[in-house]
Amino acid sequence: MRLIEEFQHREKVFDFMMPNTSPALDVSKGYLLYLEDISVSFDGFKAINNLNLYIKEGELRCIIGPNGAGKTTMMDIITGKTRPDSGSAWFGQKINLLEMSEPEIAQAGIGRKFQKPTVFEHQTVFANLELSMAGAKGVFTTLMARFSASQLDHIDHVLNQIGLKQQRNLLAGALSHGQKQWLEIGMLLMQNPKLLLVDEPVAGMTHQEMDRTGELLSSLAGEHTVILVEHDMDFVRSLANQVTVLHQGSVLAEGTMDQVQSDKKVVQVYLGE
Amino acid sequence: MTTYQGIFDKSTVRFLAVLIAIAAAVPLLNTLDSSNPLHVSTYTMTLMGKYLCYALLAVAVDLVWGYLGILSLGHAAFFALGGYAMGMYLMRQIGDRGVYGDPLLPDFMVFLNWQELPWFWNGFDQFWYAALMIVLVPGLLAFVFGWLAFRSRVTGVYLSIITQALTYALLLAFFRNEMGFGGNNGLTDFKDILGFDLQANATRVALYIASAVALGLSYIACRFVVTSRLGRVAMAIRDAESRTRFIGYKVENVKLFIFVMSAVLAGIAGALYVPQVGIINPSEFSPLNSIELVVWVALGGRATLYGAVVGAVAVNYAKTYLTAALPEVWLFTLGAMFVLVTLFLPKGVMGILQRKSPANSSGSDDDTPKPELPQDGVKA
Numbered sequence: 001m002r003l004i005e006e007f008q009h010r011e012k013v014f015d016f017m018m019p020n021t022s023p024a025l026d027v028s029k030g031y032l033l034y035l036e037d038i039s040v041s042f043d044g045f046k047a048i049n050n051l052n053l054y055i056k057e058g059e060l061r062c063i064i065g066p067n068g069a070g071k072t073t074m075m076d077i078i079t080g081k082t083r084p085d086s087g088s089a090w091f092g093q094k095i096n097l098l099e100m101s102e103p104e105i106a107q108a109g110i111g112r113k114f115q116k117p118t119v120f121e122h123q124t125v126f127a128n129l130e131l132s133m134a135g136a137k138g139v140f141t142t143l144m145a146r147f148s149a150s151q152l153d154h155i156d157h158v159l160n161q162i163g164l165k166q167q168r169n170l171l172a173g174a175l176s177h178g179q180k181q182w183l184e185i186g187m188l189l190m191q192n193p194k195l196l197l198v199d200e201p202v203a204g205m206t207h208q209e210m211d212r213t214g215e216l217l218s219s220l221a222g223e224h225t226v227i228l229v230e231h232d233m234d235f236v237r238s239l240a241n242q243v244t245v246l247h248q249g250s251v252l253a254e255g256t257m258d259q260v261q262s263d264k265k266v267v268q269v270y271l272g273e
Numbered sequence: 274m275t276t277y278q279g280i281f282d283k284s285t286v287r288f289l290a291v292l293i294a295i296a297a298a299v300p301l302l303n304t305l306d307s308s309n310p311l312h313v314s315t316y317t318m319t320l321m322g323k324y325l326c327y328a329l330l331a332v333a334v335d336l337v338w339g340y341l342g343i344l345s346l347g348h349a350a351f352f353a354l355g356g357y358a359m360g361m362y363l364m365r366q367i368g369d370r371g372v373y374g375d376p377l378l379p380d381f382m383v384f385l386n387w388q389e390l391p392w393f394w395n396g397f398d399q400f401w402y403a404a405l406m407i408v409l410v411p412g413l414l415a416f417v418f419g420w421l422a423f424r425s426r427v428t429g430v431y432l433s434i435i436t437q438a439l440t441y442a443l444l445l446a447f448f449r450n451e452m453g454f455g456g457n458n459g460l461t462d463f464k465d466i467l468g469f470d471l472q473a474n475a476t477r478v479a480l481y482i483a484s485a486v487a488l489g490l491s492y493i494a495c496r497f498v499v500t501s502r503l504g505r506v507a508m509a510i511r512d513a514e515s516r517t518r519f520i521g522y523k524v525e526n527v528k529l530f531i532f533v534m535s536a537v538l539a540g541i542a543g544a545l546y547v548p549q550v551g552i553i554n555p556s557e558f559s560p561l562n563s564i565e566l567v568v569w570v571a572l573g574g575r576a577t578l579y580g581a582v583v584g585a586v587a588v589n590y591a592k593t594y595l596t597a598a599l600p601e602v603w604l605f606t607l608g609a610m611f612v613l614v615t616l617f618l619p620k621g622v623m624g625i626l627q628r629k630s631p632a633n634s635s636g637s638d639d640d641t642p643k644p645e646l647p648q649d650g651v652k653a
Contacts, residue, residue, distance in 0.1 A: 103521070118516045120509045127505050137522050139530045145502040187520075 025109060025194060026093040032057040032195055032225045033078070038087030039249075040073060047073045048084065049249035055195075060221035062236045063229045065246035066269060071229045074246070075197050078227075079112050080105045091195070111193030115200050117180040121173030125164050125183055128172050129155050132187035154190070162186040162216060178209030182216060189220070196226045202235050214238050245269075279500040280493065288579045289489055295321075296485035300478045315474055318481050319549050320593065324586050325484035326546040329491055331569045331585035332578055333538035336495050338567070339576030340504060341531050342511030344429075346563045347436030348539050350443050351411035353557035355540025357447075358410055360460035360553040361394060362403030363471075367464050380462070381455045391453040400467055407544040408537050415536030416529065423525040423532075428514065437560050444558035459554025466548050477549075484545045488582070491538050495578055498531065507531055508576075568611045574621025583622060 033055040040048040048070045055061055063071055076082035077089060080102040089097040095108055106112075120128050133151060159165045162182040167175060172183060181201055188196060198217065202210045210232075218239060220226055230236050236243060237257045245252040245266050253263045260266055281289075299321060302313040330352050337343045369376040373383040377390055396402040418439060422432060450456035469476045498504050509517040510524055518524045547553045556562075565588070573584020588610070595603045618624055 106521070118513055120512050120516070122512050123505060123508060130502065131505055131509055131517075131522075132520050137520075139503065139523070139526045142506055142522075142527075143498065143501050143503040143530075191520075 034090040069246040070249040109194035111188040112197040119172040132190040322481035328582040329542035331581035333535040335581035347440035349562035350440035351536040351539035352543035355543030356547040356553040358406040359544035361397040363463040365398040411540030419532040447555035461552040574623030580623035
């Protein structure tokens, strides 16, 4: 009976009418991620101190800061690995990240790329992407799994995005370091994340690979929202985007790279004047 | 459509062709007159039937070791359990033709002064029930064992050690007369299977062909699993378990499924083995058997399936020959083979063949390329 009553609310859009991706995600205000007044301390050391950060949907945001500024801890909080002592973290207007477990957060559409690339070296690039595909992952569904046309399209699309179309049938172990990083980003993309957290993707890359990675990340912005943590200033400048400087667990400055670089406080922190 | 091409790739078609040829030729050559130089004696045919059972057992081990990375040192236990289930059926078939002539109780129970059949012997007079148990008992043991082990995330060497302990525990248990499985003598003196005389030539031929068919079908079933997405998930677990878990696969369930499947195949192999050798006793549970079995697979080459078959047949042929010709040398040979293969042939004998014909391995028409194994020797 309750079901029938529910259906009588004609002004309501029913759940099954909602688009399939992240049904509860509400970004009607244009912001995808809200971190407000977040503080975390480890044994009295304040790793994050009243951090406020807002990320727009489709943005590519670079986070820089000296060692110990709290960049990785911030990522840990977003992905649910670390619980803050106080503050709030919302994904869209309706998803409270602090109430969710790590897999739930991943399911809701937040993907994270770790510093060290871990791909399945003894399988092809294609199989690596296939395995990372979003969808049912039970034993019998995987045993009987067949590719649908849209799944193949998706894999092809991602192969194009990460520029590994030629290497489709190559074993992932045969890829160069940079290509492995791209493959790992591709594996993340296969899960259709709304928000991508990318941790130092260009460490150990050649200059050409860095340029390629920059292009890749820029092209992802728009369709996805990207938060990039990076040490390499040249790389961040080449992306020419919104930059947030973290220092001692809170935001020191925000703006374009040029604005940030001319900021007195930033210069002081970085040059120790 | 692409799926079937995936299952029946070049090596599989070749393997099945050879298997069918051998399965058909040997019984035919057996019918020739014994003066004919091409005549294959029934003894040789039964020996080959035994090798086919070993080959099936090796395929089962390759499935869990080569593709899933679980080095089971207790797979002979599942083989022996399947064998015991078949043995119980064959014992009940003897009926009142035993030495003591008891219509119901097998000889060893009369000898031990037992008055009635233990409850777990009920039903084994029916072949369908025995066939069910051949599959169910090893499968259930693997399920319970695997569920506990994989859920607690026991991996690597530790898992190998507890599988070894499992088979040793069963060895000790089956040695006891009170268990009701004939103690250290085991089950033997079989007469009939499905009403056919076990000593008759036609029955021997049927058992030989049944072993070949079981090997062929199991091989196809294994190919189906390893070429499916589940097979690729299994290899992902083998190479980077935590990463696979992080992507969202329930690693425990995948392991459990493949482990149980492998145990069931091992049980079937044991069930076909027992009527051909005519005896099953607790020594089949011996830890040494399980280790030898791993040597077969390592020698043939892991993660190829056909490598396991080649390894099983080659080592067992060597064993049959050496234990007759130079019995004291056999164990040294076995040990040396394992050491040499581990040191110099991490991909087994099949690895040399693959290396010699690079054109073969880079066959572009293959949709799923052959998985490369880690080069660092035996991976537990």
